[in-house]
Amino acid sequence: NAGVTQTPKFQVLKTGQSMTLQCAQDMNHEYMSWYRQDPGMGLRLIHYSVGAGITDQGEVPNGYNVSRSTTEDFPLRLLSAAPSQTSVYFCASSAYTGTDNQPQHFGDGTRLSIL
Amino acid sequence: GENVEQHPSTLSVQEGDSAVIKCTYSDSASNYFPWYKQELGKGPQLIIDIRSNVGEKKDQRIAVTLNKTAKHFSLHITETQPEDSAVYFCAARPGGYQKVTFGTGTKLQVIP
Numbered sequence: 001n002a003g004v005t006q007t008p009k010f011q012v013l014k015t016g017q018s019m020t021l022q023c024a025q026d027m028n029h030e031y032m033s034w035y036r037q038d039p040g041m042g043l044r045l046i047h048y049s050v051g052a053g054i055t056d057q058g059e060v061p062n063g064y065n066v067s068r069s070t071t072e073d074f075p076l077r078l079l080s081a082a083p084s085q086t087s088v089y090f091c092a093s094s095a096y097t098g099t100d101n102q103p104q105h106f107g108d109g110t111r112l113s114i115l
Numbered sequence: 116g117e118n119v120e121q122h123p124s125t126l127s128v129q130e131g132d133s134a135v136i137k138c139t140y141s142d143s144a145s146n147y148f149p150w151y152k153q154e155l156g157k158g159p160q161l162i163i164d165i166r167s168n169v170g171e172k173k174d175q176r177i178a179v180t181l182n183k184t185a186k187h188f189s190l191h192i193t194e195t196q197p198e199d200s201a202v203y204f205c206a207a208r209p210g211g212y213q214k215v216t217f218g219t220g221t222k223l224q225v226i227p
Contacts, residue, residue, distance in 0.1 A: 103149035106158030
């Protein structure tokens with residue numbers, strides 16, 4: 001059971017380039033989300049999805065796009081990379097059982113540098 | 116929206132001593148409070164969680180307490196060991212699909 005898998009682990013981009021961060025989970029979780037982690041700021045929610053075909057914005061969505069065509073995959077796209085997007089990006093997933101809360105499972109992150 | 120404050124930002128303790136990390140939240144609708152441990156180069160991992168219908172929960176050396184009236188919750192680690200050194204995050208979440216809001220993290224260092 002692989003859990004949440006993120007690729008790539010490291011990436012360096014030039015300003016203006018675009019790229020896609022991949023996230024896949026094999027736990028059949030409905031809820032998936034993307035966070036960025038910056039020093040002293042904790043984890044900030046970028047976008048999230050409650051199921052295939054449904055996405056919504058989080059706290060810091062500008063400059064990022066997402067889509068959810070399958071339950072397993074939730075890619076994050078940087079449209080035109082900016083130095084302010086240098087960060088560590090985490091994908092997470094969780095099950096949903098009615099109104100009960102289930103814990104999120106995180107991947108090991110993608111470390112992205114924008115030059 | 117929800118706002119979660121976490122203190123202290125750094126904490127150093129001697130091996131064997133206890134460590135306490137405190138969080139406050141703003142949204143009275145929040146009813147789920149997980150704690151995550153993040154080791155260097157890894158993603159956060161859940162270590163314990165508590166729901167609003169419970170005031171305290173314990174798992175071996177780790178315990179969490181919740182005061183809903185004061186909107187406070189705390190993580191207690193007893194008999195600390197060097198492997199407890201990591202960054203710890205608290206979080207708060209209303210029911211179901213609502214967004215999780217994280218605190219800014221506490222870097223715990225356990226000195227052998």
